[in-house]
Amino acid sequence: MLDPIVLVETDMESLHSQLGGLQYDNAPESAAIAKIKKEYGLFINGQFTSPKDHKSFFTINPATEEKLSKISQADANDVDAAVQSAKRAYEKVWSKTTGPERAKYLFRIARLIQERSRELAVTETLDNGKPIRETRDIDVPLAAAHFFYYAGWADKLSFAGYGADPKPIGVAGQIIPWNFPLLMAAWKLAPALAAGNTCVLKPAETTPLTALLLAEILQQAELPDGVVNIITGDGSTGAALVEHPDVNKIAFTGSTGVGRMIQQRIAGSGKHLTLELGGKGANIVFEDAPIDEMVEGIIDGIFFNQGHVCCAGSRLLVQESIAEDVLRRLMRRVEQLRVGDPMDKNTDVGAVNSAEQLARISELTATGEEEGATRLTSTCVLPSKGFWFPPTVFTNVSQSHRIAREEIFGPVLSMLTFRTPEEAVQKANNTNYGLACGVWSEKGSRTLWVAERLRAGVIWANTYNKFDPTSPFGGVRESGFGREGGRQGLEAYLNV
């Protein structure tokens, strides 16, 4: 069923003419600080292996399609070497290292990330395509904060509510996605190390560089050899890690499809598992919402990190009485977003991470129009090289449309309407996912009433896409299980 009201067709050109007259000159960050090497080996037992010993692939800059570096492909033998290194380090060193000493290593890592933050931010932007403003102001500071936070837990595990002397699990195999490469590495490593585990981390195929830079930081921190091993490669590397018998715990962040496969593969093995998977977050807007901040929240909810965010607010649910006004204001802002060179300090929306992801976004958005939704797209000029998708909003979306059900993982928003709080809750929950939702209203009582009924791991009220090391993050239903962040985040790495 289509939404009962037909929203006004928004004329993007006329919106554009109302916009600012200051055309900002380029303000590019310098790429030189990144110091990216020509090729990288694997980080096993505290050392980088020789790249000559491995098959390799290239990681490219998605904004220019230029090759950045040659990356080693870890095969089953390499995975075994990394796991054995982690196992040795666990048995001989890390399990005997006291909480206060583990804490001090983590504090060191946090400080080193802060010290090398600009280098990390630039490297991340080059490798991932996300704007330098985001890597500089969000990814890197949050990564440091996670290490700092979990450093404080390493010597206080007895206060965490998991018993007087909770024990670690052992060797953790950690597989992370390409959307927040360094941050996801921090989310995985910091609690695992604080709890006393050793790690084998596999960064995503398209974004390995900051994890490899992090390996250098671990060397500078003099973290004992083998406590963290970082191996690069494609899905086959991840599969070998998942299936390795000496891995005691798998932590995976990525798509629901792969998460499901992992759960099946390790069934019966006794391995611990936490999964942080996809989402189709609803951003629910009531008519008494603080309108200007709400519009910003919708923008942040879907266009932050090009929409490559598992908790993105990709479904906008607006109360019918204000739908037209919200759409007009929203499109004005969409048209204002600065899309382009991720290294420009004034860029709001950067490049899509890969050709593969761009194809998926394009395919799904095409179904939106085929199924009868109305497509509104920013008139921004896209660069000729690289992978780009303009900020897009669909109106006249029904709940059965693929763009309202499937995770697009791109800068594409589907707008639906509702009339009552109950209807909002029903529509928000009408999904297999359950990662995050937003609620916008100046009426606290209703916000809490709605929040209580939403089936989602995180609910933001009058804000969206906020992350903090002290706040547990994770999903319900097909968005996964286990939490990262906060006291709860320790549970994923304790044998309790």
Next chain:
Amino acid sequence: MSENRLEIRKTYKLLVNGAFPRSESGRTYEVVDAEGKFIANVAQASRKDLREAVVAARAAQAKWWSQSAYNRGQVIYRLAEMAESRHAEIAEAVELSEGVKSKEARKSVSRGIDRMVWYAGWTDKIAQVFGGANPVAGPFFNFSLPVPSGVVAAVAHPTNSFEGLIDVTFGAIAAGNSVIVLASSDRPVPAVLLGEMSAVSDFPGGVLNILTGKVEELAPVMASHEDIDGLDIGCVQATEHTALISAAAGSIKRVFEGQGFDETTAVRRLRTFIETSTVWHTKGQ
């Protein structure tokens, strides 16, 4: 540098409101090392100096608490970094003050610094460990947040000159309080050194105030001052406790009497200087 060079001696002053004043009274007292040899004339804080410190601490506390817990942790950690880089200097002062072997002094300083790091990690854990949601029977969202008591006055250990200062000071500070601590009367030098390091550690002035002087003169004023919310007298002679607690009762202070620097006592001390603030909010369409 010639061995015969005449050394430049330091003037040991108070730390109040981020500055290093002499006592308003102009008084000093002689501090000697374990063998009775003169070390320095140290400022002898008066009740008026204490009063000034309370005004500073009150103003600073709101600012300290308004900073994020993460930020407070980083500031305390920064002080630990500063102390680590001047480890030898503090250890020398401990050795001189306490008359212990240098190895013992170094170990004591290491333990003290590690304990500071331990407190740095507490700032953003307190809310989750001591607070939480309450499942009340009714349509309410109900949660309890630990908040600091406010201004805490503490007396440091009389003989354990460095470690004995850390716990009475940083438990309350980690919880978001501002602190006025009276250093060991006879062995104040390590405390004064730490105060100097705090000046380069991003502490807002007034969060940490260190007085040197006499317990018998200042502890009763700490107890009776109405604008002090918490009092740590664990390191004061047990015979004085009754009188001090009676005086503290005038403004219903939270008083900590525990002794020792083990982790359990440290957490009890920290808990003493936090309050629980509970919020009820309706839930309804």
Next chain:
Amino acid sequence: MTSSALRLVTPDSTGIEIPTRKNLPTFVTESGLRTELKKLSGIDAVGAEARIAKLSTRSLKKETKKYAIDLAISMVDLTTLEGADTAGRVASLCTKAMHPDANNLSVPSVAAVCVYPDMVANARAVIGSSPVHVASVSTAFPSGRASLAVKLLDTKDAVEAGADEIDMVIDRGAFLSGNLFKVYEEIVAVKAVCGTAHLKVILETGELVTYDNVRKASWLAMLAGADFIKTSTGKVGVNATLPVALVMLEAVRDFAEEYGELVGVKVAGGIRTTKDALKYLVVVNETAGSSWLTPEYFRFGASSLLNDLLLQRTKQLSGNYARPDRFSGD
């Protein structure tokens, strides 16, 4: 972005033209006014401040920066509001307003000089028919604590002495105690005696405290006929802030959409550096849009800001940092 583009926004020989309001509703009762103001959305302070934090990271470089500096100079209301003001002080300020850099006539003149009512005649005498406007504070500035009769006389005095613009203060006491209609009626009355002079209404946002109050007061002042809404007198603890400017710019943008009338915004007090001024211009640019990026619709009430703009302008053109004494201290 060339300097010829700038000519379009610099006051030309015919001066600054602001059209008269035509399409505003009038309110004759308290309840009608309240109903109108009730439709305003609330403001989430956290979100508003987060928006500003993000906009403050905008980086203006090269030609954009040159353009923005000249634009900012042309938007300055060069202000002296001291008990110690003298005819001589006002005269030198006026000279500076017309030619901010005596050594470089390519520097645009500022928008206006802003003085106390008894100094208007002195200012007028120096300014003459120059495009620089003479603005005067009035209505028992800065507190506004006087009867309406006195406020009207104060305004009339300034207008008759030759003021092009009147900066009035609202009755914050009345606003905070809920007597909104009194605030409205006073603005209407002052507007009536302004004649052809433009009316800037000072909200004194530091005393209104909340963003919700700022939005409400902005809307009320615009309904009553304000040509500009202005943040502050510069005489209280909290002056212009970026989030307050954001809220007021959102208000003028929404007001223009609803009533078709463009109202200007003036930020005053505490803006001392080029860096600060450029942040405000970014907020104007990305909130209200290009229509407001002219002296007709955006002003900086400032005194020391002008010299910093001149310093940075010199740096942009010559590549070297200039000595502050290069420019007159007025």
